[in-house]
Amino acid sequence: METVIAFIVIFGTLVAFHEFGHFLFAKRAGIMVREFAIGMGPKILAIRKGETQYTIRLLPLGGYVRMAGEDFDTVELQPGFRVGLLLNAQDEIEKIYLNRNVSNPNILNLEVEKSDLDKELYIEGYDEDGKLVRLKIARTAMIIEKGQETLIAPYDRQFESKSLGSRAMAIFAGPLFNFILAFFIFLALGLLNGVPTNEPIISEVKPDTPAQMAGLKKDDLITGVDGKSIDSWTEFSEAIQESPGVPMALEVERAGETVSLEVIPETIEDAGREFGQIGVIYSSPLEKGIIKSVVFGAEQTYTWTVKIFELLGMLVTGQFTIDALSGPVGIYKATEEVAQYGIFNLMNWGAVLSINLGIMNLLPLPALDGGRLLFFLFEGLRGKPIDKQKEGMVHFVGIMLLMVLMLVVTWNDIQRFFF
Numbered sequence: 001m002e003t004v005i006a007f008i009v010i011f012g013t014l015v016a017f018h019e020f021g022h023f024l025f026a027k028r029a030g031i032m033v034r035e036f037a038i039g040m041g042p043k044i045l046a047i048r049k050g051e052t053q054y055t056i057r058l059l060p061l062g063g064y065v066r067m068a069g070e071d072f073d074t075v076e077l078q079p080g081f082r083v084g085l086l087l088n089a090q091d092e093i094e095k096i097y098l099n100r101n102v103s104n105p106n107i108l109n110l111e112v113e114k115s116d117l118d119k120e121l122y123i124e125g126y127d128e129d130g131k132l133v134r135l136k137i138a139r140t141a142m143i144i145e146k147g148q149e150t151l152i153a154p155y156d157r158q159f160e161s162k163s164l165g166s167r168a169m170a171i172f173a174g175p176l177f178n179f180i181l182a183f184f185i186f187l188a189l190g191l192l193n194g195v196p197t198n199e200p201i202i203s204e205v206k207p208d209t210p211a212q213m214a215g216l217k218k219d220d221l222i223t224g225v226d227g228k229s230i231d232s233w234t235e236f237s238e239a240i241q242e243s244p245g246v247p248m249a250l251e252v253e254r255a256g257e258t259v260s261l262e263v264i265p266e267t268i269e270d271a272g273r274e275f276g277q278i279g280v281i282y283s284s285p286l287e288k289g290i291i292k293s294v295v296f297g298a299e300q301t302y303t304w305t306v307k308i309f310e311l312l313g314m315l316v317t318g319q320f321t322i323d324a325l326s327g328p329v330g331i332y333k334a335t336e337e338v339a340q341y342g343i344f345n346l347m348n349w350g351a352v353l354s355i356n357l358g359i360m361n362l363l364p365l366p367a368l369d370g371g372r373l374l375f376f377l378f379e380g381l382r383g384k385p386i387d388k389q390k391e392g393m394v395h396f397v398g399i400m401l402l403m404v405l406m407l408v409v410t411w412n413d414i415q416r417f418f419f
Contacts, residue, residue, distance in 0.1 A: 003336040015063040021177030022065040029166035032068035032157040069158025092138040098145040178358030185351035186300040190293025194286025198232040209279025214263035224251030244276035366398020
């Protein structure tokens with residue numbers, strides 16, 4: 001049960017923050033946001049506030065912010081179509097009933113001759129006496145069909161009406177907020193738990209390992225490797241990992257004295273890649289401070305961003321296969337393992353997942369934020385937007401391919417963890 005709660009909290013926070021980035025910059029640009037959704041599929045909870053409906057959906061596969069004008073959501077009234085209209089005190093249309101079986105004596109029934117629900121905001125048609133009338137539509141008018149109300153979106157509130165920069169920022173803000181969230185999580189870790197000093201001090205030597213055979217001991221301070229000065233545990237760890245099976249000369253400070261040792265890292269293979277390991281455990285002393293925590297947050301966000309890009313590069317070059325990818329099931333199992341080591345490790349895991357989500361969404365693939373930004377780039381270069389139908393088709397195909405990939409990855413996760 002604890003794992004389920006941890007997974008829901010982490011998943012919900014990451015998706016909500018990502019979508020909040022889209023939402024915030026869409027609202028700043030004056031774009032109407034019709035829905036703010038966490039999850040996909042059937043709705044399990046919906047609350048309307050103002051012009052936006054906030055929903056939680058069944059499937060934990062992401063979320064979305066639905067902006068007016070994005071998905072051909074505008075309504076067109078064809079000539080001859082009969083509608084029921086409710087007017088406000090200014091004789092403007094405030095409600096448009098598309099189904100006529102509405103029992104309200106104030107309803108004006110009209111046979112549409114022509115209309116514009118986007119720019120000019122009017123309906124012109126014949127009333128029950130055969131008289132041609134033209135009525136202005138209020139900017140906050142509702143379209144009602146089978147009991148479902150939809151707020152009209154004047155063109156200046158639609159996504160496509162905004163400048164290229166405003167549209168691009170509304171899309172880019174989602175991944176950006178994932179990096180911001182990661183920074184603040186790492187910052188909170190530094191403030192609450194402390195910032196590792198990263199000194200290359202050994203806290204434990206495992207038995208029957210290259211480190212023990214070389215004579216390394218607890219509390220040894222590594223000062224040099226192969227004649228090069230070592231100032232941090234990161235430098236020492238990288239030197240070991242990059243030298244599988246290669247003898248290495250170590251300079252160690254022990255009880256105020258300098259000791260020279262030689263160690264040969266054993267070769268470990270993972271996902272087709274070889275790296276060195278000597279069998280020591282690192283536990284850095286922790287220091288607290290606001291400035292240190294801010295620097296720690298920035299450094300960790302940058303470091304993990306670089307690492308994830310490196311892993312992506314290995315996937316593209318074939319050093320990783322699709323079997324190495326994890327979907328919701330794999331993330332759930334990883335969360336289950338991390339949760340056993342306490343809240344601080346869980347926070348660190350959440351920050352890494354947030355960076356990963358931000359990077360994945362920035363990939364220039366159809367249906368992802370990066371794919372949409374790529375279309376904006378083409379629009380900027382050619383001076384006019386790509387045809388919406390063609391772009392929509394590309395994104396639709398992209399969504400289908402991503403769903404297939406998700407099914408494959410999820411099936412691999414199920415086989416890996418349950419069979």
